Amino acid sequence: MRINGQVYNLGLDNRTSLLDALRDHVGLTGTKKGCDHGQCGACTVLIDGKRVLSCLSFAVMNEGREVTTVEGLASADDSLHPMQQAFIDNDAFQCGYCTPGQIMSAIGCISEGHAGSEDDIREYMSGNLCRCAAYPNIVAAILQARDEMRRA
Amino acid sequence: MRPFVFERPTNISAAVALVSSFADGRAPTQADVQFIAGGTNLADYMKLGVARPRRLVDLNDLSEPALRQIRISDGTIRFGALVRMGEAADRGDVKRHCPLLAESLKFAASAQIRNMASLAGNVLQRTRCEYFRETSWPCNKRVPGSGCAAMEGLNRQHAVLGTSDACIATYHGDFAQALIALDAVVDVEGRHGTRQIRFAKLHQLPGDTPDVETDLAADEVITAINVPFSEWSRRSRYLKIRDRESYAFALASAAVALDMDGDTVRQARIALGGVATVPWRARLAEEALVGKRLDQSAAETAADAAFAEAKPRRHNEFKVPLGKRTLVRALIETRDMKV
Ligand SMILES: Cc1cc2nc3c(=O)[nH]c(=O)nc-3n(C[C@H](O)[C@H](O)[C@H](O)COP(=O)(O)OP(=O)(O)OC[C@H]3O[C@@H](n4cnc5c(N)ncnc54)[C@H](O)[C@@H]3O)c2cc1C
Ligand code: SF4
Ligand code: FES
């Protein structure tokens, strides 16, 4: 599969989740494991541009697909993606554990066209839990990034 | 997790051949083989050791375009089995003809899960009963004859309708309530050819065999879900009540479609989620409304009829009044829709 634009040939046990493949076999630990059962959103990545939960997908099901993780967002010169910058500008995290999942999900939320209003953002970001309850600042960050991404 | 062989067929007949060849002539079981689509239910249950298939047949490379299409013609919406929940929820024409269908999907799970989960997988999702999920508990659904830990255990989430002495697990899906209300029909293909199943016949009451959940054989793949609709199905909605406002299963929900002649009900379609062991059509409530002026008291009479047979247990008694109030509100809101 391609991960962040790079092709990986992985020989994995069929039982390996995409999340474990990314973290334990490819060494991309930015994607976090929260619940491992689809209940928290910490493991959110993009597959072929769509946000999904990597803990509920077997790696082998993603052969030939394009996976984007939080490590793949910054550009080659290390400048941050507008969503990453917006999270920093708006203080949209405390412990940071949910943050990679929030950022990937927020990018999906905007590209799906579900970030029209604050209510929409709250509804369509409900799959990402934050134990630190940084929710208001996360909404603010998404609004900022949405406007910048539209301009870009 | 038990090791499994992974297969990725590229058309429906190859998928059916794979599940038929495996069993040396005898009928295959779910321990032999299971299909996987989004994986959001099955991968979870495989990790928990609840589902233990020896072979997994991935449906995502099947090339038949109809599997991924939503087609609307002659009063029928045909959903391909691999259409994702999120896509169906966002479709303008589905929202317009049958708001009920789109709402039941929009308020289910999370955006990520809706991007992964297929419509066929959604209707076949298995219960979230905590004792079913954790393999150290007795559970007649998981291990037939072992008992039911929920009966005298924590049963706040459990069903009050359609229960048996063997099992009281709730069917948690939302979309299925819209489908049973609108008399959907499921297209199936298996080693004995194709057939159609009325949606109301797809899921089986627990009875003495809660391990048997559907009418599908292990070799049968769902290819499409057909939903007939009329002009009046525009007057329909799905109301879902839960512990938190989003990303939670229903404690009680009501799927309602109304055919109105002014203030009077010509025909009502009602299904109830979160309260029953299977997708639940509330026929007695429908009959109580036909020919009546739909006001608060008629709605309450219908709700009483819907829950007349309810059998609550220790922690889920609240579901009876909650379920009734949910239905009353759904009926009044549907009556008041501007269509
Ligand atoms: C945290 C969480 C919250 C959720 N909240 C909700 C909610 O509020 N409302 C709701 O309705 N659902 C909810 N769900 C359930 C979710 O919607 C289902 O898991 C999902 O729809 C299943 O679809 P899938 O394609 O991923 O199925 P899979 O997991 O791939 O498959 C499920 C079952 O269906 C079978 N199957 C799949 N496709 C076919 C086919 N074409 N033919 C024959 N058999 C097939 C598989 O063999 C398996 O037994 C939630 C899930 C999670 C994890
Ligand atoms: S309610 Fe059903 S699923 Fe839950 S423990 Fe009892 S038998 Fe098992
Ligand atoms: S780790 Fe995947 S949803 Fe929690």
Ligand code: FES
């Ligand atoms: S910042 Fe701590 S969990 Fe979200």
